[in-house]
Amino acid sequence: MYSCILRLLLVAGSVCQGLGGELSAQIPLEAAPPLLSLAARLPSLDSLISLALVNSLALEYQHYATDREKELLRLAQKHWGNRLYIDGGYGYSNSFSNVTMDNAEETAQNAVLKVGDNYRIGINLRLSLYDLFARKNTVTAAQDKYRMAQTELKNAGR
Structure with missing residues (x-):
């Protein structure tokens, strides 16, 4: 681009000289930087794709969504x-039982009865x-x- 502008200036200068005008300063063509090809200035397509990914x-x-669906699958299984x-x-x-009995002769009789030891165990499910x-x-x-999230991840990577 720079060399094209310089060439245009040189052509304009020579036209001006032919008409009787002069250029105050002439820029040599060799001072222009070498024109690089477009392919040399741009990064490769592979590096652009990897940078974009x-x-x-x-x-x-989509990576986070896939990880989330994987964890939700584990939760559903449990x-x-x-x-x-x-x-x-x-x-x-x-338990004990204390029984007092009165009879007609006005004598009281006490009887202590031991019913027994009771154990109870239970499990409910x-x-x-x-x-x-x-x-x-x-x-x-x-x-x-989860499979849908994996498919979306593959599509996002393309």
């Missing part, structure tokens, strides 16, 4: 345990029927969302 916000967003309830209990009792029967569909839906 590294700095692409859409690609970065969701059945969210509503599984197990509790247990135990109990012990030792509750599971939601929805989680039991809908788990497969929930996991399949989460897998599909």
Whole structure:
């Protein structure tokens, strides 16, 4: 570009000299920087593509979306345990019974009866029927969302 402008100035100067005018300063053609080809000044296509992939916000967003869907898939696979309830209990009792009997002769008789030691142990288990029967569909839906996010990531990288 610089050399083209210099050539135009030189041509204009020679035209002016031919008409009787003079140029106050003449710039030699050798002073112009060498004109580089366009291919030499531009980076290669591979480096431009790799730079775009590294700095692409859409690609970065899709990486985060894919990671999110992967974690949601893991949660869907473990969701059945969210509503599984197990509790247990135990109990012990030792009971006595004190009986006082009055008879017609006005004598009182006391009797102490030991009923016995009672032990109680119990375990309760509750599971939601929805989680039991809908788990497969929930996991399949989460897998599909994860695959969709992976496909979007591949498309964003193209």
